Amino acid sequence: MTENTSAYEEGWMLVSDDGYITDLGEGSPSENILAGEIEVVSLEGKILMPGFVSGHSHLWQSAFRGIAPDGELWPWLDAIHRTYGSDFATGDMKAFTAHGAWDQLCHGVTTTYNHTHWLDHDYAIFVEQLDGEMDVPQRFVFSSCVDLAEEPSVWKQRFVDLMAESKQVPTKNFLSLALNLRPYGPPSVAAAQVELAEALDINYQLHYLEQSGRQEMDRSAWPGYREAGVPSGRATFAHFIHVDDTILSESAEAGAGMIWNPLSNGRLGSGLPDISTYLESGLKVGMGVDGQASADISDPFENLRMGLYALRMRDENSDGLQPIDILRLHTIQTAKTLGVDAFVGSLEEGKFADFLVVDPQSPITGPIWDIPAHLVFSCSSANIESVYVGGAKVVSSGEPVDFDLLPLAKEVEERISEMRKRHASTQAE
Incomplete structure (x- = not known):
């Protein structure tokens, strides 16, 4: 998303243990990078974009x-x-x-x-x-x-x-x-x-x-x-x-x-x-x-x-x-x-590794002719395979990775029910 930079047809990104982008580029990473003690995640066929x-x-x-x-x-x-x-x-x-x-x-x-x-x-x-x-x-x-x-x-x-x-x-x-x-x-x-x-x-x-x-x-x-x-x-x-x-x-x-x-x-x-x-x-x-x-x-x-x-x-x-x-x-x-662009908003060295993995084939959206146009015209949040914050996967297939959302959703429903009762009681008075 940086100005004057087009989308890479193929690229790579290196994320540090503390959740920052330390390097990225077009094509494939160098052998020196691959030779390090790193975890390699292949996202072939997916679109990587900033959150x-x-x-x-x-x-x-x-x-x-x-x-x-x-x-x-x-x-x-x-x-x-x-x-x-x-x-x-x-x-x-x-x-x-x-x-x-x-x-x-x-x-x-x-x-x-x-x-x-x-x-x-x-x-x-x-x-x-x-x-x-x-x-x-x-x-x-x-x-x-x-x-x-x-x-x-x-x-x-x-x-x-x-x-x-x-x-x-x-x-x-x-x-x-x-x-x-x-x-x-x-x-x-x-x-x-x-x-x-x-x-x-x-x-x-x-x-x-x-x-x-x-x-x-x-x-x-x-x-x-x-x-x-x-x-x-x-x-x-x-x-x-x-x-x-x-x-x-x-x-x-x-x-x-x-x-x-x-x-x-x-x-x-x-x-x-x-x-x-x-x-x-x-x-x-x-x-x-x-x-x-x-x-x-x-x-x-x-x-x-x-x-x-x-x-x-x-x-x-x-x-x-x-x-x-x-x-x-x-x-x-x-x-x-x-005023927070020093930390988020684009995939650049030194920023937080906050990004989305978008799968244009799930649900199927067809062949990609132009990456930005495909994202805007053809994709939805249903195509987000995973969400990363600070290099850690926090959402997978629309669901939190380490948090059960259902109890919170039920709590919210119960609290709204009680709120409506309180409101009705106040109105009756």
Whole structure:
């Protein structure tokens, strides 16, 4: 997925015991490499590619698929956040988040940006979203919220404590900490959060310009965002569909980025961003599978197709983005947009050995004429034979290697059943 490098028809990769790529190349490895004490794994007939990177996800929403099928963003939020937000019990967020992380990993997303939510509960329940990820072998950026009812000094201490968990050294699955910026109220509220991010040297992300019906209202907030210093090289805007020329040009000039979520945007009827124009403007662009309650399936192959086909239908033209371009958007370009491209997003020496083994013959997809086109047009997560993180196989044929997913799935079902009972009881009162 590196720029200006085409797919190898035949190649090899060397992975160290500690899970890094130490060498790779086209053709066959040298005799010197083969003479070492190494384990050789033959993947003849398979496609080796970097694991997908999701630049915007809400892992806890894995327990709410199919909810509000006729709602766009605001009615959908009413059906999930504003209906059940106060009904979470201890342990719910942890179980739901772990379920969502495993679901993404089994679909080939080896790195995710978990854009957390506070909802209507206390900090102990909120931070379960971190606990739920820590035991899953998926890389993640933890985008934490601040409690707007608390003072900035409390925000900072909580973030410092969270940073101690990651130590800002990605030797495990916790890659880095980020801020879920909540720009509610006057510009000073957003400005205080931007100041926190700058003080801690972390990035931030916020939902912006998603719902079609609120686009004029959302655009009117831009002067306040500008006043608060939101557009910057630290910022990524999730969705960012209904921009005007000023918002786009100022965001690009500030070094900001956006995360495109085709499946979610299609499901909620949010709209289609003009990705080609965004890229031409210099805006950083990545892709995400969003939460499983608005995209419902975590298959990045479907996300690629949904996005590329929608652009081609709108333009009535297939000469724009090509398969290799959109593959890069969901791997290395997302990693760059999030600031984690030194570690993930492409197969390069010195990066984590996080990759997928795709078998185009299981299920059978036919002869391969062009590798990137075949991946985008013909494959799905069902073709993922195995998922590797740090050189270790963590998923095989869609199932975790060293983890039984069934008990967790049953636990999530039971917790949702109890949540619905609590909600019904509260409503009855």
